[in-house]
Amino acid sequence: MDVEKTMRQYLPQVVHMSLATTKDGKPWVCEVHFAYDEDLNLYFRSLTSRRHSQEIATNPNVAGNMAIQCAIGEPCKGVVDFEGTATRLLPGPEQGKAFACIKERLGLGDEILEEAQREDGHQFYKITVDNWCVFGKFDGDKALKYELAWGKQADGK
Numbered sequence: 001m002d003v004e005k006t007m008r009q010y011l012p013q014v015v016h017m018s019l020a021t022t023k024d025g026k027p028w029v030c031e032v033h034f035a036y037d038e039d040l041n042l043y044f045r046s047l048t049s050r051r052h053s054q055e056i057a058t059n060p061n062v063a064g065n066m067a068i069q070c071a072i073g074e075p076c077k078g079v080v081d082f083e084g085t086a087t088r089l090l091p092g093p094e095q096g097k098a099f100a101c102i103k104e105r106l107g108l109g110d111e112i113l114e115e116a117q118r119e120d121g122h123q124f125y126k127i128t129v130d131n132w133c134v135f136g137k138f139d140g141d142k143a144l145k146y147e148l149a150w151g152k153q154a155d156g157k
Contacts (some may be wrong), residue, residue: 078136
């Protein structure tokens with residue numbers, strides 16, 4: 001199975017991702033709208049006052065998933081899981097790329113970039129993914145998990 005191809009077909013169908021962070025060994029999960037670029041970096045916006053944003057500031061290691069919801073009795077269409085590192089993006093080229101991806105994917109306006117210039121506004125975050133995984137019934141009746149090393153892991157660094 002071509003895991004990367006499957007992920008690239010799947011991601012456009014989902015706009016929410018579950019994002020997991022930790023502090024002092026205690027996990028937290030939340031839902032955020034996300035966008036992505038051609039290199040499969042993930043982007044989202046959040047207030048710095050949110051728990052997940054505060055936890056990213058002290059521990060950038062994150063994990064999460066994207067899932068197409070299905071009703072009881074329906075076959076699961078699959079889940080994409082990931083782990084990586086998250087960073088808040090300051091004004092510059094990376095923030096500009098995040099802005100363009102989010103604006104296009106989520107249909108938001110230029111005001112989101114202006115808002116990010118205020119400390120109390122929604123900020124842009126980037127997740128650099130180290131590992132991807134897809135889980136679902138892709139090759140028959142049995143749900144299977146397929147992994148794809150990515151980023152630092154794939155480079156051997």
